[in-house]
Amino acid sequence: METTPVSEDCCVKVAVHVRPLIVDEKLQGCNDCVTVTPGKPQVQIGTHSFTFDHVYGSTTGSPASSMFDDCIVPLVNGLFQGYNATVLAYGQTGSGKTYTMGTGFKDGCHIGITPQVMNALFNKIDSLKHQIQFQLHVSFIEILKEEVHDLLDPTSPNKSDTASTGKVHVSGKPPIQIRESSNGVITLAGSTEVSVTTLKEMAACLEQGSLSRATGSTNMNNQSSRSHAIFTITLEQMPITGDGSTNGVMNEEYLCAKLHLVDLAGSERAKRTGSDGMRFKEGVHINKGLLALGNVISALGDEKKRKEGIHVPYRDSKLTRLLQDSLGGNSRTVMIACISPADINAEETLNTLKYANRARNIQNKPVVNRDPMSNEMLKMRQQLQYLQAELCARGGSDEVQVLKERIAWLEATNEDLCQKLHEYRKKCNITEQCEIDSRNFDEEAAKEWEHKLLQNTMDKELRELNRRLEEKESEMKLFGGDTVALKQHFGKKIQELEDEKRSVQQERDRLLAEIENLSAGSEGQKQRVQDIHAQKLKSLEAQILDFKRKQENQVQVLKLKHKSDEATKRLQDEIQFIKAQKVQLQHRIKQEAEQFRQWKASREKELLQLRKEGRRNEYERHKLQAINQRQKMVLQRKTEEAAMATKRLKELLEARKSSARDNSGMLLQTNEKALQRWLEHELEVMVNVHEVRFEYESQSQVYVTKSLLCTNTDT
Numbered sequence: 001m002e003t004t005p006v007s008e009d010c011c012v013k014v015a016v017h018v019r020p021l022i023v024d025e026k027l028q029g030c031n032d033c034v035t036v037t038p039g040k041p042q043v044q045i046g047t048h049s050f051t052f053d054h055v056y057g058s059t060t061g062s063p064a065s066s067m068f069d070d071c072i073v074p075l076v077n078g079l080f081q082g083y084n085a086t087v088l089a090y091g092q093t094g095s096g097k098t099y100t101m102g103t104g105f106k107d108g109c110h111i112g113i114t115p116q117v118m119n120a121l122f123n124k125i126d127s128l129k130h131q132i133q134f135q136l137h138v139s140f141i142e143i144l145k146e147e148v149h150d151l152l153d154p155t156s157p158n159k160s161d162t163a164s165t166g167k168v169h170v171s172g173k174p175p176i177q178i179r180e181s182s183n184g185v186i187t188l189a190g191s192t193e194v195s196v197t198t199l200k201e202m203a204a205c206l207e208q209g210s211l212s213r214a215t216g217s218t219n220m221n222n223q224s225s226r227s228h229a230i231f232t233i234t235l236e237q238m239p240i241t242g243d244g245s246t247n248g249v250m251n252e253e254y255l256c257a258k259l260h261l262v263d264l265a266g267s268e269r270a271k272r273t274g275s276d277g278m279r280f281k282e283g284v285h286i287n288k289g290l291l292a293l294g295n296v297i298s299a300l301g302d303e304k305k306r307k308e309g310i311h312v313p314y315r316d317s318k319l320t321r322l323l324q325d326s327l328g329g330n331s332r333t334v335m336i337a338c339i340s341p342a343d344i345n346a347e348e349t350l351n352t353l354k355y356a357n358r359a360r361n362i363q364n365k366p367v368v369n370r371d372p373m374s375n376e377m378l379k380m381r382q383q384l385q386y387l388q389a390e391l392c393a394r395g396g397s398d399e400v401q402v403l404k405e406r407i408a409w410l411e412a413t414n415e416d417l418c419q420k421l422h423e424y425r426k427k428c429n430i431t432e433q434c435e436i437d438s439r440n441f442d443e444e445a446a447k448e449w450e451h452k453l454l455q456n457t458m459d460k461e462l463r464e465l466n467r468r469l470e471e472k473e474s475e476m477k478l479f480g481g482d483t484v485a486l487k488q489h490f491g492k493k494i495q496e497l498e499d500e501k502r503s504v505q506q507e508r509d510r511l512l513a514e515i516e517n518l519s520a521g522s523e524g525q526k527q528r529v530q531d532i533h534a535q536k537l538k539s540l541e542a543q544i545l546d547f548k549r550k551q552e553n554q555v556q557v558l559k560l561k562h563k564s565d566e567a568t569k570r571l572q573d574e575i576q577f578i579k580a581q582k583v584q585l586q587h588r589i590k591q592e593a594e595q596f597r598q599w600k601a602s603r604e605k606e607l608l609q610l611r612k613e614g615r616r617n618e619y620e621r622h623k624l625q626a627i628n629q630r631q632k633m634v635l636q637r638k639t640e641e642a643a644m645a646t647k648r649l650k651e652l653l654e655a656r657k658s659s660a661r662d663n664s665g666m667l668l669q670t671n672e673k674a675l676q677r678w679l680e681h682e683l684e685v686m687v688n689v690h691e692v693r694f695e696y697e698s699q700s701q702v703y704v705t706k707s708l709l710c711t712n713t714d715t
Ligand SMILES: Nc1ncnc2c1ncn2[C@@H]1O[C@H](COP(=O)(O)OP(=O)(O)OP(=O)(O)O)[C@@H](O)[C@H]1O
Pocket: 018, 019, 020, 022, 091, 092, 093, 094, 095, 096, 097, 098, 099, 100, 221, 223, 224, 225, 226, 264, 265, 266, 267, 338
């Protein structure tokens, strides 16, 4: 989707929503510490005072019911004119963001901005459906611990059961990738875009996504959103022609706009939310994303820094990357800062107000989003109209033929463009289909596929640029030829006029000479000569008139030449622009190929490493096998020795029995001690053998696992 050139500069609008004290806060005996100046969009907290575009809630602020009409209706209307829009709810945990946005579907009850947007959208569509054909798509994603998850993934199980228990849950699909297209538009590869035709269908998407969203219980909110959620509505429109059909590929009125409804996770302090373990980790990610958002707002909100062209750190988090267009880009944006009036939250409330105050300085540049091919055609048509006007101004002359040829050529180009637009749309559909299919590939295949697709797209773009360049250059040649023809024509006319001027001067000289002679002649002769002179004067006057007309023609020709020079200049600029685009694209192709090469090289290095490890494990295994073999032999020997010793022991016992009375007690004692030492030694050897065997078996297990891994990666 391309956009028309700069349309308007507009600041991010900021509204504050002060929620009432909730039961928990009342039970803790909290006091209201936020004051709203009656009749003014002004908030005071302690010694600080802030002015915003609107302030809702509290006893003296505007009623929250007017928030939709004041802030959101202009954005919805803008969608129908092709302007992107964003509504962003920001604030500490438990301050009422989800309540305000209406993205927390609860017990079938819909309150908040999103359901109201859906109603307004369908009401407007209903009133325009006879003139315009609409197409609506919705997507719903969440950013959870720096991963983007699809909340409308039809393959993920229904989470309604877990949601009600307050347990954190996530979508089953792999995280979605953020991509930036050639014209800088941020897209989500692989997120579900549901086509909807009725309010009911859209509401069902909101419900499904809300139920799938990660929520969890903290000390500050028993149903706290643990992720940033973005509900996006895409509105495409195409006027219907008199015969009831849409204008299709020939239409330059095709518009497409997106509305992002963003419910951010709340900023929180682990101490106050009482979060530990998983909830603590979530909190860290939430705060990191919000910090990155704060840095972006600071960079954009500081006029001095902006003028100095300071780097805006959009790439520091997924959240800021996705909101790139909403903050400082192609979107009309409203930020709703949600605050709690309770004095225990005073510090967080002050921070939120400071944050929101900085956001007011952000300048966006929303533009009407049109189809690129339609734009190109619009330009061609304007050129055609200009040439037709030029043709009328020239009347019938030699150049008419040249212009007619150019018009025919332009019409042929126009047709060619229509055909290309048709093919382009078809390819887009195929690409979309391919993208859906590719979700099932494993990571490596997907990466290769993505690289090929990107290279193909960029090659196509390059071919298209070359084609346009050729076209413009041949057009330039035509203009060049045109200029030569004009010059020849102009030179010829000047020569003709010079000749005529000379002959008129000669005639005038001759007449003057005759007048001189006339004074010397008779009366009758005088009369005759006077008649002749009257006639000649008449014809001279006619010649002068003709001369004047030709001079006027000459002026016309000069004007045309001037216009032609301007058109040549324009073409030259266009050619320069296309050439610059071409260089950029070639650079990108090179960069992308280099990135892919590096990725491939690191992947191969990893494989090599794994193979090396495999070989090392194999060697270890052999070593352990040898040790084991040795230990087995020792064991065998010791077992034999043990058998021998047992035998000896038996014999000794026998001997002891038989000569108990005869032998002295001393000898028996010595034998028993030797036997005990031997038994201890045997025991130690057996323990050693057992340990070695255990080690061998566990190493074998590790080896088998790694070999399996290696085999999988090789395949
Ligand atoms: N304007 C309001 N009027 C009445 N109750 C409200 C209002 N705003 C919020 N609440 C209540 O306050 C509680 C917290 O609101 P909510 O869940 O919307 O906060 P949150 O900012 O989204 O929190 P988190 O960032 O933790 O998700 C809820 O019980 C909600 O019903």
